[in-house]
Each structure stands twice: as C-alpha cells, then as structure tokens.
Amino acid sequence: MPDKQKQIQLVSRPNGTPVESDFHYKEIDVPRPDQGQVLVKTLYLSVDPYMRGRMSDAKSYVEPFKLNEALAGGVVGEIVDSQSEHFKKGDFVVGMLPWQEYSLASENAVRAIDPDVAPISTHLSILGMTGLTAYFGLLDIGQPKEGETVVVSGAAGAVGSAVGQIAKIKGARVVGIAGSDEKVNYLKETLGFDEAINYKTGNIQESLEAACPDGIDVYFENVGGEIGDAALSLLNKHARVPVCGAISSYNKTEEDLGPRVQSRLIKTSALMKGFVVNDYNDRFKEGASDLGKWLSEGKLQYEETITEGLDNVTEAFLGLFEGKNLGKQLVKVAEPGN
Template structure:
C-alpha cells in the first residue's frame, strides 16, 4: 500500500456545516523516523467543539487550516515502530489527523490496555468527555447530597456522565434532551429522576414542575433558550459549570438572549466556563475514579458508532441534529496485528 486517504477542511462554513466543507484527499503513505511510529486509525471521535475550530478566530485551541487534515482524538494501532516505547500491535490514543494512517512522535501518544476496558471508552467515558463531566461537575458544580442538578444535553457523551455522577453524590437529577427515546434512556438506564424533551415540551414550565425546590447546579452544554429557562430557576448560591453552548455554534450572527447579571446577583450564583484541559494535571485522578465507578457498575455508557472512514463528515454533521446517544465515534478499521478481547 502506497496511498491512503485524508479528510481536509475544504472551506470555512457559514452557519451549519455541510459536506462541501470537507474534502477527501489521496496522500502518500507516511514513513516513520527515529522516535516515531506508523499508526493505523481504528476509531476517531467527532465532537461539537470542532465546529468552533472551523472558524478562523482566536479561541482556546487553534483553528483548523484550509486544505489541511482536520484532527481530534484517535485510537490507533502501531503497525511500524521506530520507537523504543512502542511495539507493533500496541493500541494507543492521541490527538491525531483525520487520515487512515498517520505518523506520530512517541511523546504524543499513550498506550492503552485493551484488557481493562474496550478501547473505545478511552475516547468516551474514560477519555475527554468523561473527564469533562467529572471535573466540571465536581470542581465547579460541587454538588451536595439532596441538591437538585439539571443537565442539558443529558443524553450526550458528557451530559450522560454528569447526571450519573450527580446521582452517585446523592442528588436529584433532571436531564434535558431532544427525543422521547433519549428521555427513556436517561431515566430508565442511567437513573435520572426526571427528563424533559425540549422539542415537545415548554422547557421553563417543565423545569419548574420537575424542580419544585429550584435548581442548585445547572450543567450547561446547550445554551440558548434552554439555558435561559434554567438560570431563571436558580437557588441561592447555585453553581453553573459552562461546558458548551451547542445551540449557537452554527449561528451566523452573535447569539442574543436575556442578560444574566441580575439573576446571578439575586441568587449569589457562580457561573464559570471551562475547558477540560484546564485540569490536565489532574487527568490521572479523573481516569482512576471514573474507571473505578465503571468497574463497580455505578457508571453506564452508550456509544453511537458509524462505520467507514468515508462517513466521518456525516457523523460530525449528525451531532448538530442530535442523532447520537452517548459518544459519537467512527470505526475506521480493524486492527492488523493486535487481538482485541471479545466483549
């Protein structure tokens, strides 16, 4: 094999992205140098924050470049090694380009053990989404037993973990999601106390009914009118971890809504935005505790897996239609040398 495929950003989207923003490019098979490995992409993740990287604007992470591969979390297999740290057949995770094969420096990879948990969990509940839920809720939200926690985007990769951790901490948990199936999932599978379908219900009225004692922690993944409704019901000293605002990511104009200052003053509430890399020095702590809860059966997870490298853009675009439950992943290939456990 001398050629492989990459996915480039063809042009920056205006509003909702479409297939015309992506370009499949045939590229030469890369060759590793000393200290590097050749990797075969097995799974890659698509995430809402990537929409922000399509803009040519300063943010907490550099924008994608036109006519260059997009990148993100990837689980891959070492197919050729010129590194003393990795062997052929090792399964690794890293922040890598959207391509079928890639070369990476040993310093930018972490080996994962397929026998401990399915390799996909390192892109989901044990990876960035799980860590985001863990630190956002516990460090900023600081839930206390008996409090009411509301989570938007509750059936997604982050929100589903937030709600479960809140239940572990003894809270009443209300989730907001976009379909009856998702509401059934968070209530019957994940143990949420109540669920609100924002597409069919009046969110403010439903929240008021579901939270008769007000809201102590609102974990924000969505923004927009859903966030407005939750903020209007805050209790004294409420906390709002702001993880995302997916409702506005594709807006052509700046998002407008009620001003929150007066409500924050009235409730003495804390509203704090964050990105998971703020906690990079504590990732071992998060991974250890999430893994422990997972092994104890206190955490469950769901993955929506699309197969085929050619379907990566479709999987990404589906995030903004709410087609996924739990973590959205793309399976690109099976390993060539490694034997994964049957689960």
C-alpha cells in the same frame, strides 16, 4: 502496508451549518516513521461539537483548523510500525491525530491504553476526554451535595450522560434535558435520572419548573439558548453553573442574544464558570482513576453511537447538530490486526 491512504481536509470555512462541500477527501502517501516515531493505524476517531469552532478563523481557546490541511481530533489506533523504544507493533494508543487512515506520531504524542480494562473505544468516551470533561466540570465547579438538584442539558450526549450519573453517585437529585422521548426514557430507565424532559415537546420553562419544584442548585450547561435561559431563571441561592458548551449557537451566523444574566447571578450569589477539559491536565490521572473505578463497579454506564467507515466521518459530525447520537459519537475506521 498500503502506499496510499485517504485524508479528510477542510477546504472552506463554513457559513452557518457546515456542508459536505466544506470537506475534501484527498489521497496521500502513507508515511514511514523515523527514530522516536510510530505509525498509527486509525481504528476509531472522535467527532465533537467543539470542532465546529475550530472550523472558523475566529480567536478561541484552541487554534483554528487550517484550510487544505487535515482536520484532527481524538483517535484510538494500533501501532503498525515503530521506531520507538517505548512502543512496539500491536500496541494500542490514544492521541490527537489527523482524520486519515494512518498517522505518523512522535512517541510523546500518544499514550498507551490497555485493551483488557475496557473496550478500546471507551478511551474516546467515558474513560477519555468526554468522561473527564464531565468529571471535572461537575465536581470541581458544580460541587454537587447530597440532596441537591442537578440539571443537565444535552443530557443524552457523551458528557451530559456522564455528568448525570456522577451526580447520582454523589447523592444528588438529577434532571436531564434531551431532544426525544427515546432519550428521555434512556435517561430515566437506563441511567437512573430522577426526571427527564423532552425540550422539543411542550414549554421548556414550564416543564423545567415542574421537574424542579425546589429550584436548581447545579446547572451543567451544554446547550445554551432558550434551555439555558430557562434553567438560569430557577437558580437557588449559591447555585453553581459549569459552562461546558453552547451547541445551540455554534452554527448561528448572527449574534446569539438572550436574557442578561448579571442580575440573576447577583440575586442568587451564584457562580457561573466556563471551562475546557485541558484546564485540568495535571489532574487527568485522578479523574481517570475514579472513572475507571466507577465503571468497574457498575456505577457508570455509557452509550456509543458508532458510524462505520472513514467515508462517513462528515455525516457523523454533521449529525451532532441534529441530535442524532446517543452518548458518544464515534467513527470506526478499521479493525485491529488487519
């Protein structure tokens, strides 16, 4: 066990798009667990768009990251030292832990995972928070019905790709919006979307109208901006709009303005509802069960973009805002057992 480790801290609040100088790699001691605690070696960590909001000090649904302290997020790790009756050395766990090589955690702050069910990384992707976000946002708010048209923005990302596949399982016609021809081909040829649009080529409004001749019954919002404006203009009567994200505005320094939505919602009697996955904490077991079943049956596929090394965490995070990832963006920090 090493005595020292690297930790990634937030040292300044970004103005617009974050830059490398907003982060600092610091050498700290590797802690040792007390009674009821475990020491977790980070194997994979998750970088997610919502983290950009936590880098600001504006009031939100989650507490901002503190300056000169470690950032934190979803981590899959291996227990390398245990003072807990519930965990032993060699167990694999998942939890919300700091961006560093080794983390001290309470036995109640991590959850055991079975490496034989699926690769351990999936507990940060299709079987983790992103899969659960797609599951509850689509099924609880979107409520797709057989034959309806479901449109997903950010469709090649971790959440969007799961949303589209779950909608297909429920018998819907699915249209995905992504940012490259490669991603469009992936959505149609690999994931079985009925149609997909590259928003960077052509007119998004015209492309969406052509792809949705019967209008839109469910629009799963991950992006916002002009893409969201175009989708909202095509809502059918009693359409549903789960609002999961608005990544197009996360790095804006000015107010994000667009068409007013009230009249459209009134005219269509549509429902538009924002949510975060923690709204469904008491139903996680239900969602995980269904996702695991569909995965084992071959009804769900997933893609993970894995960046190697703790030194490249910030690069992987910043790449989210350029659409560099296909599926879930993860960082592999270490191999198990070493």
